[in-house]
Amino acid sequence: MLPHWLSLMIASLPSLAWACVLFTVPLTILSFAFGIAVGFATALARLFAPAPVAAVFRFYVWLFRGTPLLVQLFLIFYGLPSLGIVLDAFPAALIGFTLNVGAYSSEIIRAVLVAVPKGQWEAAYSIGMTWSQAMRRTVLPQASRIAVPPLSNTFISLVKDTSLAAAITVPELFRAGQQIVATSYEPLILYIEVALIYLAVSSILSSLQVRLERRLSRYGGYIEAAS
């Protein structure tokens, strides 16, 4: 005979896992992918665009880094309908997380782009590359290597932050846990189980990060200036 806590955990695992697979993981992956795209565009604009355009993007980063994520989600889901913009819970969460990831990752991307020595741009230009060829072939490969650790941090934070989507009714992992608690009255057991699932997901992602880092750093160290 299994102890009560274990049988409860086993009984609730399918619905928790389902919520994780159906909402937590897609929300994380999609908002990270879109967020990186927004972050890259923001970084480029802030580095290379004319001052007024750069200022618009700076304003965006300032706004989204300076306000709580939960407030942003509430504004999008509960606030925007007053302006006639009604979104379902999942798209609202997706937009909120994307803009949030975009703001944070833009600073990382900006920093790693700047970290590639100016001489690398010049070397690329000197063999006839255009700006976009130099960016794609020379700068990005080197920048992405140094971007992996900080962006992985953003990604893992995001996995956990998606639990905030529960507050705007997205039936993701944490909300699924809440619902089981509402009928089982076992918050300790259920929330431990929810925490363990988050832990498992972030651990898997961390190990992927290590692999990716190893792959990107196969060429050894940077060559700084003279020998």
Add this chain to the structure above:
Amino acid sequence: MIILEAIDKSFQDLHVLKGVSLSVPEGAVTALIGPSGSGKSTLLRCVNLLEIPQSGRVQIDDASIAFSPSSKPTRQAVLALRRKTGMVFQNFQLFPHLTAIENVMEGLIVVLKWPRERARARAHDLLEKVGMAAKAESWPANLSGGQQQRVAIARALAPSPKVLLCDEPTSALDPELAGEVVEVLAQLAREGTTMLMATHDLRLAYTIAGNAVFLDRGEIVEAGPARQVFGAPVKDRTRQFVSSLTAQATA
């Protein structure tokens, strides 16, 4: 033939080049000498337009751009001119994420759109020429400075530029490693590669340059056959500078 006409370049209020005119004959090596801050590097970088002059004219072959402070040259014109040049940097600037041979192939594949195999064959020939074929698959981080610079020379030569611009190609190297780079450049000179080379390295200039140009404070002080500029300079300023170089070299 490379013709520079009345090149003017300022950085903010620092007037680096003051109407420099120079013609670099084809098939020969021209050394650009002068003290630090004389504008040698800037002049070199004005040839491949890593720096855009405020005024003057740059011509290489059939490509030419006239500069004026009021208008920017088109990207197309800049690329057309730049693609007639190759550049060797003081600090090599190999692409660290590519192997030696991939470094040499990069321009052929990305810029000239050559198929990979053809690019690899040409890159291999060039690495052979600079004595680096055995290290073709090495990462730059695992090469010595002299080896990196030789790969960088092969990379610059890959698209068959009209002129090879060398910006202090040996000054980041200790004498022994500089020696192997001088040897490679001397070989290229014998084969008739047109080169314009900024250098402090008297051995390099003596060994391979047919012509020399002495630049000081953004102006050409003296120009002529290298033997004359180094051996029997006419201007006092040149004499001072050459003797300071000789003192350095023998010290």
